Amino acid sequence: MNQIKVFAPATVANVSCGYDAMGFALSELGDDMVFTKTDTKTVSIIEIHGANLPFEADKNVVGVVAKLMLKDSNADFGLDIKIYKNFMPGSGLGSSAASAAGTAYAVNQLLSSKYNNLQLTKFAMQGEVAACGSAIADNVAACIYGGFILVRSYDPLDIVSIPTPSELVATIIHPQIEIKTEDARKVVPETISLKTAIAQWANVGGLISGLYASDFDLIGNSLIDYVAEPKRKLLIPHFNEVKKAALNAGALGIGISGSGPSIFALNKGMFAAKQVAEAMDGVYDASGIAYNIYVSRISKKGVHVI
Numbered sequence: 001m002n003q004i005k006v007f008a009p010a011t012v013a014n015v016s017c018g019y020d021a022m023g024f025a026l027s028e029l030g031d032d033m034v035f036t037k038t039d040t041k042t043v044s045i046i047e048i049h050g051a052n053l054p055f056e057a058d059k060n061v062v063g064v065v066a067k068l069m070l071k072d073s074n075a076d077f078g079l080d081i082k083i084y085k086n087f088m089p090g091s092g093l094g095s096s097a098a099s100a101a102g103t104a105y106a107v108n109q110l111l112s113s114k115y116n117n118l119q120l121t122k123f124a125m126q127g128e129v130a131a132c133g134s135a136i137a138d139n140v141a142a143c144i145y146g147g148f149i150l151v152r153s154y155d156p157l158d159i160v161s162i163p164t165p166s167e168l169v170a171t172i173i174h175p176q177i178e179i180k181t182e183d184a185r186k187v188v189p190e191t192i193s194l195k196t197a198i199a200q201w202a203n204v205g206g207l208i209s210g211l212y213a214s215d216f217d218l219i220g221n222s223l224i225d226y227v228a229e230p231k232r233k234l235l236i237p238h239f240n241e242v243k244k245a246a247l248n249a250g251a252l253g254i255g256i257s258g259s260g261p262s263i264f265a266l267n268k269g270m271f272a273a274k275q276v277a278e279a280m281d282g283v284y285d286a287s288g289i290a291y292n293i294y295v296s297r298i299s300k301k302g303v304h305v306i
């Protein structure tokens, strides 16, 4: 195989209660990337569409992950890479993660699947380090494994795939402001009280149980974040109004997507998801804030060849 084209899905990290520990992949939003083998042994990013990102391989997560993998595998080829970004960096939808995980998956295909998903997640996490300074796994693992994932442990890394009820549909509104993950991480408290920790991990248990049992009420009731949301919502215009409007319109639950500013809601079925989209639209339409809105099923397969 000399060339591969992949779709790397956008992802929603944290899923409210699972800060740095949970995520899911979207089926209808993501980046496309084309990787072509060369015999120069260098990594060149030759085209970038849809975003203003660096072409220098060492400054772009795509280049960072590709170089790391070619070196680790002692590959006898180099790469020309084309990137088609379909959603914005700084959106809270795992833009850098899609680039990093998409690269890890594609390069692995060109290496005849030398690495497993856990190893690919570790490579992609190095892309996250390059992008925001932290080796976070929730977005990249969701992109690589698909569906819902739990980062059960960071050291050693352990990723658990959680079942995804087919009726679950996400509505996502992305106000057109940029929040850098690095900055959004600084507002999350370093320590929390035992009382807060108990409430938070009880909801993680509830969310996982709800996903296993396809118990939509339990899923919705568990989408509560006592750790990051109280601080991060202050960075997102009209967060409380969007939350209220979405819940009134029938969303199971709602929270900040990753480090924001995107806000996600989970819904039972496409009809409900579209009604929630209208309610969310209404809030930003009234305030004059520009936004993008997405309604998407959950991608059970994650990054894949197209």
Ligand code: HSE
Residues within 6 Å of the ligand: 013, 014, 019, 020, 021, 092, 094, 136, 138, 139, 181, 184, 185, 258, 259
């Ligand atoms: N879990 C990470 C955070 C995701 O919330 O900072 C970054 O998109």
